[in-house]
Amino acid sequence: MTPSLRHLRVFLAVLDEGTVTAAARVCHVSQPAASQAMARLEAEAGMALIHHGREGAGPTEAGLAYGHRVRRALARLDTALAALAPRLVLTATRAQLMALIAVRDAENFTLAAKRLGLSQPSVHRAVTQLESEAGRPLFKRTGKRMQPARAAQALADAARLCFSELEQAAAELGDMAGREAGQIVIGAMPLSRSIVLPRALAEFRRQRPTLPLRIMDGPYEDLLLGLRRGEIDLLIGALRQPAPVPEVVEEALFTDDLVLVARPGHPLLSGRPDPARLADYPWILPREDTPSRAHFETALSRLGGAGLSRPATIECGSAVLMRELLLLSDHVGCISRLQAGAEIALGALIPLELALPDTTRAIGVTTRDDWLPTAAQAQFVEILRRVGQTL
Numbered sequence: 001m002t003p004s005l006r007h008l009r010v011f012l013a014v015l016d017e018g019t020v021t022a023a024a025r026v027c028h029v030s031q032p033a034a035s036q037a038m039a040r041l042e043a044e045a046g047m048a049l050i051h052h053g054r055e056g057a058g059p060t061e062a063g064l065a066y067g068h069r070v071r072r073a074l075a076r077l078d079t080a081l082a083a084l085a086p087r088l089v090l091t092a093t094r095a096q097l098m099a100l101i102a103v104r105d106a107e108n109f110t111l112a113a114k115r116l117g118l119s120q121p122s123v124h125r126a127v128t129q130l131e132s133e134a135g136r137p138l139f140k141r142t143g144k145r146m147q148p149a150r151a152a153q154a155l156a157d158a159a160r161l162c163f164s165e166l167e168q169a170a171a172e173l174g175d176m177a178g179r180e181a182g183q184i185v186i187g188a189m190p191l192s193r194s195i196v197l198p199r200a201l202a203e204f205r206r207q208r209p210t211l212p213l214r215i216m217d218g219p220y221e222d223l224l225l226g227l228r229r230g231e232i233d234l235l236i237g238a239l240r241q242p243a244p245v246p247e248v249v250e251e252a253l254f255t256d257d258l259v260l261v262a263r264p265g266h267p268l269l270s271g272r273p274d275p276a277r278l279a280d281y282p283w284i285l286p287r288e289d290t291p292s293r294a295h296f297e298t299a300l301s302r303l304g305g306a307g308l309s310r311p312a313t314i315e316c317g318s319a320v321l322m323r324e325l326l327l328l329s330d331h332v333g334c335i336s337r338l339q340a341g342a343e344i345a346l347g348a349l350i351p352l353e354l355a356l357p358d359t360t361r362a363i364g365v366t367t368r369d370d371w372l373p374t375a376a377q378a379q380f381v382e383i384l385r386r387v388g389q390t391l
Contacts (some may be wrong), residue, residue, distance in 0.1 A: 164230030253388025295351020
């Protein structure tokens, strides 16, 4: 469903006023135009959203659920539109806002047009129309880049979250009609990709064989930005306690700790190694900006190895690359115990007899604080909780 914002506003007016005629009056459109808006909306939904009869136009069960989502979506959007220019609440269109989002992300009209599958003049015209209604420029050209103004950033974020909520609304209607609709977008951090996520996905696929799932990986900061913008539904991985920004919430599923590992036959495996001997070998460590690295450095300090020279350190977030390099060299790796569990069980990697103190960390789910999951999304989170209890 890609309903126009105007049709959605008519729909909410019908819910509030009780009849299409009254809604038309409130929205300053003709009664036939309001009726046509409702007909198109219901055609896209594939079901009735209001009761059509002489008693009025009260919402159906689907209409109530859809209306709740639409109110959430437009309330977020209208706040940002009104802050820029009150008139935009009435005039801004979906096409204009999609163009704004694309130019903000690409910082270039031509690239934005390619992403939207439109001509460059069409995208330029849509943004220009927004700027005209706002009475101010939304972008500043700096070299070849179109740098968004702060107001443009805020509106683009609000519009993306609005459209994400509307996608949730369409998915909810599909679920009520007994068909799969929408998708779940999961931001996967390294630990989740090898432990909890495969098990949860396998179980979810048994219960919902056809619902699309999209897994996104990358640096935590990029995944968090995608979550806040509504591009990602939930993140799975090591929690940053306390939460890094106020608009997200974290839920712990299980705990894990760090372990030092090496190949079979590594010189450090003969007895409990002195921390000072660790400096004799190259390291494979988590990136400096990760909780794992901070925990490692703290643990090493408490073991008396603070300040050890590590000139041959490789920073790596890939368990596969770490495993292969460890097998081919005398590197020592620092990795999640659960993440290396399969290799340790098979004897491919051997833990050093040197425990890293106080490296226990919570692994869990991060979501937006106002996220209202669909039935399918709530089902997936519940599966994650059950999988977490087994680890």
